[in-house]
Amino acid sequence: MDPNQTLAPFIRASNSVFKQMFDLEISKGQVQSEGDTFISQGFTVMVGLTGKWNGWFFLDMTQATAIKLAQIMTGEEYDTAANEEVLLAGGEVANIISGNAITDINNLQPGLNIRLSPPSIFTGEGMSMFNVRLNACSVLFQTEAGNIKINVVMKEAN
Numbered sequence: 001m002d003p004n005q006t007l008a009p010f011i012r013a014s015n016s017v018f019k020q021m022f023d024l025e026i027s028k029g030q031v032q033s034e035g036d037t038f039i040s041q042g043f044t045v046m047v048g049l050t051g052k053w054n055g056w057f058f059l060d061m062t063q064a065t066a067i068k069l070a071q072i073m074t075g076e077e078y079d080t081a082a083n084e085e086v087l088l089a090g091g092e093v094a095n096i097i098s099g100n101a102i103t104d105i106n107n108l109q110p111g112l113n114i115r116l117s118p119p120s121i122f123t124g125e126g127m128s129m130f131n132v133r134l135n136a137c138s139v140l141f142q143t144e145a146g147n148i149k150i151n152v153v154m155k156e157a158n
Contacts, residue, residue, distance in 0.1 A: 006154050007031055007137045010057060013100035014150055017093065018143060022072050026141040034136040038151055040127040043081050045094035048117030049102065055154035059094040063123060065146030066090050072145070081123050091119040
């Protein structure tokens with residue numbers, strides 16, 4: 001699957017979700033190859049993708065940005081990204097973005113039958129994640145709440 005074709009539904013879904021849920025305009029940077037190493041900004045949500053294509057979707061931001069998004073969602077104040085509500089909010093945003101993107105992909109190519117796994121949330125500065133024998137594509141979005149990166153890797157299942 002072409003990296004731009006893989007990433008495009010996630011870019012569209014991200015634009016829609018950030019506008020509808022947060023009333024945030026996002027400006028998109030260039031699509032770039034991430035290579036086999038992904039370095040977290042401090043708050044990363046990972047959603048696994050399974051079906052005829054396997055892979056994952058990462059939603060990545062600083063912990064401060066994660067707190068801001070959770071505050072917008074709930075109207076509450078938080079002092080740490082480790083707060084359960086901040087973690088749940090991050091997971092929900094990643095689930096909605098990836099769900100919308102995968103619906104688009106499955107509608108365009110019904111035979112792929114891609115499904116999502118429940119999100120996993122990681123917090124911590126400078127975390128590295130390695131994509132064994134896979135190259136991921138990413139896009140960095142700038143918003144008023146902070147920079148948000150999406151990262152997608154998919155490959156045909158064996």
